[in-house]
Structures are given as structure tokens and as C-alpha cells.
Amino acid sequence: MAYIRHPLKSSKRKLFRGRLVEAIEFNGFQRRQFAGTKSVSHSGLPPNAKYGISVDGELPVFRDKRTQRISVIIPNYNHAAFLRERIRSILDQEVELSELIILDDASTDDSRNVILEMTRDISVPVKLVFNEMNSGSIFRQWEKGFELAKGDLIWLCESDDTCDPRFLGTLVPYFSDPSVMMAFGRIDSIDREGIVVPQSGLSLSASKFWGAPIIASAYSWFNGPFGNKNVVANVGGCLFRRQEFSPDIFSELASYRICGDWYLYSRVARGGRIAYDPNAKAYFRVHTSNSSKASLKSESFYNEHVRIAQALRRHYEVNKSAIRLLLQNAWAICVANLGYAAGREFAQGGLIGEVMKTPRNINHILLILAACDEHVVSAACRLANTVSGRGEDVTVLLSGDATLFDRVRGLLSPSVSILPSIFAERMGLYPFLTEFGITTVWVADNEIGGMDGACRSLRIPLLSSSAEGFDLSTDRFRK
Template identity: 30%
Template structure:
């Protein structure tokens, strides 16, 4: 049966008659289940009377062709092979005003979680840091390193680590470092760390690339591995991309236990084709039940820094079984994940590996408890999913642990403790700045996003993009925080639902209006918080310009009494809906700067004004004031102005005081 269905699958796929966008849009249950739409149609859909496109009516074709129904033939396959040349009809043409689906239909009809939102992928060539953590794998190193240095994608640096190996690993690593000295560094430990995750952390701290690939020393991959995965990251919401994994044995032959066999316990079809998914959906449909990313060698991820919360978790660094799973769950929060079926990583299974040894020991189940607690604490998952996690692991325990019973299992995997972890879960937050540009109202949401991330909140940044991105401002955001760039094709409601967003926090009237106008019949349950930065009190026609905004915003934050004057004047103010906060920022690090390139001497007094270069920000007044102070005091005083805007453009054409 499966062989026949595979035959039908390839016939339909190559025919162009199946419209996956239509199928996913038309059938919400398929979209939610994250199943390959074509595979679903081949196996189940046509039997359920589902249509493969707007130009093919499954029920009509079967009703009109009793020979096809009698022989129980997939009607679309029959039409492709025979019906088309026989002139058989695919849709009831007596029905008026049929809406024929166009292949050029707007991107709005593609489910948001399947889109890549990016300006251009052609010139996207980020530096990739490849970390090779090795311990006593000299037998496999040549194959591993050749698969790295032969990558068709060339913008790489290679960081070779060794954890005090006792074999010939060091000489092999040094040989490759000499051969590829222009992009390779070696770091060898003087004693064994006892933890692969300590090595991961070390390698990440040494990395300078925008993306990171931890290439385990006993695995290898296809030469186009990076070439296939890197383009996904042109979309700033993609935090992790991973390739199809092929399990191999010590000798490098295909292992009888395949990746497909491993993940079929979650979904037998999902990994048959490439996909993109939000972390929220991925956890609720797969990664929350099983570590469906079986090996880190198949993964490329966006750079993380010292603020990554897991780096301060001592227990994680000592884990033996589930440390990689825990790493992925922390890494992808708030963002999206991509799976590429078109390239492969080869994962070597060691029969005597640490995971195999641990499967009959308490530590195996205690580490799964830590994963389950992380799921309950960090993701909006149901009690039913956590119960499925518990039941699957309990069955595994009873099958593999001699003299094991439910009581002993509960001592290792405490389900009440896991449910209690849900009580401390914080909401998923979407921070929506006007742009990555200079200005207090633009910098504040970046600092807020960073602070929330440090405090274990899942944060996604939605960049309004109403001004050009300033690279210095963009770099202020922690690299592990996902960014969605505003695009007219984005369905706001779909985006909020797919991400599992519970709070929207906007910081500009344009952003308040964007969510108010496009959140029509919106995703229920999401709250809208708006922080004012001095715009509303200057707004003309306040009532008219805020009519829709007032309906959308659930709570207002302000920093000065003047912010709320127009709300009070129009009887829109209530103490329960407005909260005042103080201005503030995280204390920055101070360091001495050499200002001599600007003609400023070390003993000079220097003032600095950093703001958007608008007339009301006082740039010209500051220049005048500094000039008067110099004239009166004869002190060597300088002024540095930092910002962008019309005043900056105007001053560039003027001769300023020396």
C-alpha cells in the first residue's frame, strides 16, 4: 500500500495539479497538525472528499466517473494519468462565478509559519563559526574535518577544541589548523572537562560569526550542508535550522534504526519534506514530546552571547542525556525553526555511548523531568501534552528498567513538580518598536526586550521598519532575540496565533495604529500595551487619529504627566488603564575613549548630546550654549552630537565652531 501511495505522491507532485497553499488554507486541521499537505491528500484527503485545488472537485469527479469510484482510484491521480487526455471534467461548470485560484495569489494566503520574510537572500553571506569539540575521536576526525573544509559555502571560521584526548587527535587537529591557517584556531584543554556542554559554551564564547554550527567530531555531512541551511537565516525570525539526519554505525554504514523510525512515534509524515514552524507550534506538535533534533551536528543556529540564560545553569553543563534538547528549547523561544530535507548530516551511533548506558539509570529519567519542567515553565503547553510526555516515558521506563515500578519512576519524574512549574510561566511578549533607529522611543523597547529576556520571558521583536535600520541600534538587541520585519503580506492575526503571543507592547502611535487596523477580528486572548514617548500630546486631531487605537490598546504606560493631557481632555483617562513609570536604563559599562581622532585632548571637557536630530531636540541651542561657555571661561570644552535627522543634514553643510 505504501509503495503505491509513494508512486501516486510523485505523480501528483510532479504534475503541478496539487496546490499546497490552497490545501493548507482551506483545511485548518491539516495546517494545525503540520502535516505535509500532499502526503495527507494522497493517504487520506481524497477519501475524505477534500479538494487538491480550487480547480479540482474531488467529489464531483468521483460522482461523474463511477468507474474511478468503483476501482477506488485516487481521482486526481486518475485525471493526471488518463482523465486529462480523455477530456474528463474536474469541476462542475454549471456553478456560476467560480473563483479560479491563481498561482500568483497574494502571499497573504500562505500560512504565516511557512513564509520566509526577508528582503533578499541573494547577498546574504553571514560568517559561520564552526565549532568542533573533540575527545578521543581520532578515528573519525579526518572524515569529519574533510566534510567541513569541503563545504561549498566558504565564509567560515573553524574552532577546533580538544578535551584532553589520549589518542592521536591533537596531531590531526594541528595538521588541519596548519593547512587551513587562514580560518582555523585550536584550543586544547590541559585536563578533561567531563562535559560536552562546557565545550559547547567555550566554543560559542570564542566564536565571532553571525551563525554557529557545532560539528561533533565523530559525525560528518554533505558538502552542501551550509549552502542549504544558511539562506533560512536571512529571515531574522529563524533562530535554528537543521538538516535531515541519517543514522550510521561505527563503520559509517547506514544504521538499521533510521531517523524516520525515531520520529514516527510523533508524526510519520512531518519530516518527509522541508518546513518552517514557530517555536510555539513546534513544541506543541513534536519537540515538546520527543527530542526530534537527534544530534547537534545537524543544527545551525543564530549566535548567542553571555546573556543566554542556560549558560548560568550549572546543572545543564553536567547533563549526560538531555542537555542538547534543553539547549534547543531555550534557544528557539519566541522565534522560528526550519527543517531542510534536501541536505544531510550523518550521525554516528555508538552502541556503548553514554546515552545507552544511562537508559536504565535514574539520571536518564531525572534529566527528562528537567526538560518537562522547562517545557511547563517556558512554553504555553497544555496539561494533556505534559501527560503524554509522562506516559510515554513511563512506558519506556517499565520496558527497560529491571524491577522498575511506578513508584520508583515517580521519584525520578515527579509529575506534580512539572505541573507546578506551569504556575510560574511568564507570558509570550511581542515588543513592537517603530524602527531600529536613533531616539529614546526606539532605544527603550530594545532595552526592554533585552531585560525581559534576561528575566526568562519569551520575547519576539516586531520591527515596524518605518525608518532605515541603523546597524549600531540593531546591534543593541541581544542576538538571540528573534526579529520579524514588518511586511504588508504578513497576516497579523495569523502571526500572533502561530507565535503564541499573549502581550503586544508597542512604542509609537504608528505601531499602535498598525495593530489596531490590521488586528481585525483578532486573535483572541492577546493584550495590547502601549508605552508613550511624547507623541500623543503633540498630535493634531487627537480624537480622530486615535479612535481605532483606543479600541485596541488595553493599557497605557507613560513617563511624564504631559503625556496624558489629551486623554484627560477627551475623558479617555482612567487610573485603572494608565500606569506611570520612571525613566531609567540599565547602568552601562564605562570605559575611557581615545577622542584624539576628533581633535579632542585628554584633559579637555567634553559634553555629548545623543538624540534624534530634530529641531525640538536642541542641537543648535547646545552648539550655541557650548560656544558661549568657551568664550566666558576660556576652558577647552567640546560638544559631540550623535544622531540622525533633518538637523544633522542641515548642520553638515554649515561651518561649526572649532
């Protein structure tokens, strides 16, 4: 506290405070970035990366040669003043778009005329959905957009925000790595006129941690920065794979008023990895009618932080340190906006202890698959899709060449991430299983050397194709 209150001028005090908070929040989080800073291009990928095998932090990874189709979704309500800039920022991207879906939620301003004007003569296929009655929830609009989208990647753009023309060009290449489920960039705040405004805490531009590309498992992200606070301030600052979500996930999403985006990030990341690149720049607009700003004075904002903490415990078994920081961040915002009395009420009753009692109920299954006959490959992929479709996280650890990768990628659901077996071997089996939060290992054919010992030490069940509970011959679970 003495350090935070050091009697320097306010700008230096703010910088010191931000660095201290950053050191606390990111303690123990391991940055795994592409190939070393000297050889990283603006996209975060090694220069001259070719399909087949490339290098990620000196570990070879498979590269998907397919062109990623991008679906852009713009949910809008009464943002006519910003729609032209928002749509232009999307159409000016260096990457080709597959479709533009605009959802207007019964706006009472001139939004519909602006939408029709801006989409009249564009080359991108457009889907317009105009509600006659307001849905009452931005997250219901998101669900409708997901159902309409046909692309491989989803870019969900808030209608009052904007971005740099190189945003997609920077992030899309990360998805040639089949283990990456989500990627996001640097997000700055802007005012109504588009001028960058100072952020509370430490700005990304002054941050050592956020100054270089990062790629790490979703499990480690949510037990680190993403478990402490929502580091993607606006959903338009990220890109993620389109997946088939079960109705209960959409139901849960719609139950949020404020923190639904944080919940969505935790679900789309699944058992894969999350990439961050500061060269992908997006801008979050802060203005008087901004719903995020108004929510800070709402009791729902703080109640939903508790719900998010519980959701992250169920999915990623988020550690106590991250949960404490998440709730402390919410408490600090509560005090700043509602006063100390409200802060005391929010923090009372052993809140951290109660949240930590929430058990993990979403497993992360690692399926090891080597070059083998067509039947085994097909059955293993069907099994992975079945488990993923039930809501569990699934990663396929693949031992083979680009030909096997092509076969497997074509059979697997987009919600299943793929890593080469050499990734785990060079990283070390213990760190690999720990970083990805693996709860069960299934071996479809040949086991990776040492996996049995690693699983025994970490008390992770290791099943094989002939083991009880896992039957490739019938493509079913044994009871």
C-alpha cells in the same frame, strides 16, 4: 494496541507503528513552509529571492543582506578514529567558514595528533584548546566554545558524527530571515563504518511529516514535535544564531549530563522561528563507546526528562498533551532498557500532574514598531535588548520598508527576532498571538488595527509608550 500488533511481517508492523505515533505526536502542529512545494529550491527559499521583501508561505518577510559568518565548534574526547572524517565533512562544505574551534578534553587516544595533522595547512582560521584535565562535562566544553566563537551562526559538531557536503548550503539561507533563530536538517543514524542503520520507530525517509521543509514559531514547535521528544538527535544536525547567554543559562546547561542539548535548543530558539529542511543531511554515529547509547541505562536519563518537561513548561507553557507524550516516550525507553519495574517506578506518583503545576516564568514580549523618528527607533531597540538580556523572549513586529529594517537590525541584539507587521495581519492577529505564545504587547508608536481587541480577547496586556510600565522617553521601566 491491536493496530500496533497487527500480524504482518515486522517491517510493515514497524512502519504502521511509526505512522501511528507520528499522527499522535504531530496532531495539531501546523506546517508553515516556504512558498509552496512547487517553487521551493533545495535551500527551502523561493528561487530568485531578493533582499528586501520576499515570500514565505505567501507572506512577505524581510531579508537580511549581510553575509552570515559561521563559527564551527568541535568538542572532542577520545574520538581519534572518527576525527578525520568529521573534520573533512566540515571543510568540504560549500559555504565559507569564518573559524574552526576544536576543543580536546584531555583525550587519552591519538586525538591531538590527528587534530594537528588535519588543521596544519587549512585556509580556515583555527583555534585549538587542549585541556590538561578532563572537564567531566561535554556541556562545559560547549560553553567554552560559545565564549570563543565570533561568528553570527554557531555550528556545534560532535567529533564522531558527520554530514553531507550541502548541509550548510541548505540551512544558512534560512537565516537571511531575521525571525529564524535555529534551523535543522534530516538526521540518520550510521554505524562505526558509516553505513546507515535503521532507526527505531519511523525513519525520516519514510515519514510524510518530515518529507518537506517546515518553518514555524518556536512556541508551536515546543508545543508539538519538540515538546514530545528531542527531534534533533545530534547537535551537529542544527545551526543557530550566536547569542549572549546569561551565566544562569550556562549553569543550568552544565547541570545536565544527557539532555542538555534539548535544553539548549529551547533557549536558542527564543521568541523566533525554527526551520527544518530534509535536504540538509547529518549523520549520528551509533557505536559501542557512544555516550548517548550508554545513557539509556542511566537513571539520570529519565530524571532529566522530567527536568526538561518542567523547563519547557517554564519557557513555552507546553501543553498537557505534549508533556504526556514526552513522559510516555521516556517511560517506553525506560522499560525497554531497564525493565517494567523501573518503568513503574518512573511513572508513579502523578508525575504528569506534578509537571503541569510548573508555571511559565519566561515571557514573550511583542514590540510593535513603525516608521518613526530616530529617537523612538533607538529607544525601542535598546528596550528590546534590555528585556532580552534579562532572559525574556522578544519579537519586534516591524511596519516599514527595507531601510527601516536595516536601521533596526543594526541596533538589535541577535537574540531578538524580527517579523514584518504584514505577517501578523495576513495570518490573523488571534492565530499569530497564539502561535507565538505572546504574553505582552508593547506598542512603541502606532498600533496595528485590531490589536487592542485581539489582546483583550486573549487577556494579553497591551501597553503603549505612554502607558504605565513602559517609558521610551527615559528608556526605562516604570516601577
